[in-house]
Amino acid sequence: MPERREQIFTISELSKEFDITPRAIRFYEDKGLITPGRKGLNRIFSKRDRARLTLILHLKKVGFSLSDISQILDLYDIPDGQLTQGRVALLKFKDRITALEQQQVEIDLAIEKLKEGCEVIENHLAEQTERRDRSDTDGVIGFSVAPQPQVS
Amino acid sequence: MPERREQIFTISELSKEFDITPRAIRFYEDKGLITPGRKGLNRIFSKRDRARLTLILHLKKVGFSLSDISQILDLYDIPDGQLTQGRVALLKFKDRITALEQQQVEIDLAIEKLKEGCEVIENHLAEQTERRDRSDTDGVIGFSVAPQPQVS
DNA sequence: GTTCGCCTTGACGTTTACGTAAACGTCAAA
DNA sequence: TTTGACGTTTACGTAAACGTCAAGGCGAAC
The missing domain is CATH 1.20.5 (Single alpha-helices involved in coiled-coils or other helix-helix interfaces)
Incomplete structure (x- = not known):
């Protein structure tokens, strides 16, 4: 990988770095979340692509859908x-x-x-050693010995 | 024993309160996240069920899957x-x-x-009024006039 | 008695977020 | 030259989390 003045990455580099599959990265491209350049057929990722990928994964971790993320990323462009x-x-x-x-x-x-x-x-x-019995309070917490209050 | 009336809820009450569909609630039951009682065919929900439902929705909002949530709820029982x-x-x-x-x-x-x-x-x-041009730094942020660095 | 509203149980459809397999290109080392 | 690693596209598969009918039970109201 020749180093120009701008650092670039391959798909497998990024997939290893972020511990995701190349498939996932391509999927993100399909969804327009990233738009890596091409060298022939092969994708090349700029630092900016990599930064976007970071943000994508962060946002995913906190529960955003890819379409949410897409909207958020759109705001940057x-x-x-x-x-x-x-x-x-x-x-x-x-x-x-x-x-x-x-x-x-x-x-x-x-x-x-x-x-x-x-x-x-x-x-x-x-x-x-002791015995304690408390249940059906307002909270979820409680050790249930008996099941639900079956009102048949 | 004086009649200890426990507060119960119907499926539609809860679905309205939490703004989810009855289908979702039944789905959670299918997955074992809640185990409401029955009165005949109809489900009846105790305060505990309602509390569990609250927790389920909270955890969902913060990105947990239903199976994660199931495991967490198991810890309570x-x-x-x-x-x-x-x-x-x-x-x-x-x-x-x-x-x-x-x-x-x-x-x-x-x-x-x-x-x-x-x-x-x-x-x-x-x-x-001014013009500013800055791009491809380390961050994602930047207003892109030109597209990607196409190295063809 | 029949309609109304709420509830039920299947069962199939849908969307999201990829996985996986097939078939092929490319380049560098053996 | 063949092999192997790495890449590509196309396309079908899948798991999760419900949505959406379809067909019907059941008590209250008219």
Whole structure:
């Protein structure tokens, strides 16, 4: 791989670096998320492509669909001389940010719930010798000996 | 015993409350995520079922698959007298928590990226009269006038 | 008694996000 | 020259998470 002044990557390099299959990368191209250049038939990826790929995978991890991601990435590629679109994009960006901040809250809640769960288990482990019976409170947590309240 | 009336819900009540379809709820039951009781044919949901549903939707929002969620929920229902399983569950809980905390980091990064994007756009909007040209840095951000570096 | 509304259980359809297999090009080493 | 690694396109397959009928039960209302 000859090094020009701009660093480029092959598909397999990127697939190894990000631990995804080449197929996935091609799929992202099909969906327009990245548009690598070509040298003959073969794809060549610029640093920018690589950066986009990073963002794609980040956003995927936090639950965005590829079409969501596509929209977000579109916001980064605003055709020049379209300031109105710039303003629209700005709004969309901010929407996304508030959405993500909302996600933060959700995750906080989830973490809290799981930590609750940990405590319950730890108590349970601590009170091995004792017997404790508590159920059907407001929470999800509880060790169920009996099943559901079958109202037949 | 004075009649201890436990609050119950119908499928349509819950579907409206959580803004999902009854089909989704039945699907979750099929997958064993919830196990509502029956009154005749009809499902009846306890407060506990409702709480589980809440957790399911929360976890879904933060990117967990239903099978992930199933595993997490399983951790809440430990058959009594299985303390070894309790310890295992505890570990799994903590794994989940660190996973979620990792997610927090990812989202922080995504938010940061988006805020960067906002700034770029805002600058772009501010310098309407001027011309600015900067591209292919390390980041994803950049207004592309020309397409990819086609090395044919 | 029959219609209405809510619920049920199949069963097949759909979208997303790839996996996988086939058939082939290309280049460099053996 | 053949082999092997790496790449390509085309196309069908698949798992997840439901959506969407179809056909019907059942109690309340008219």
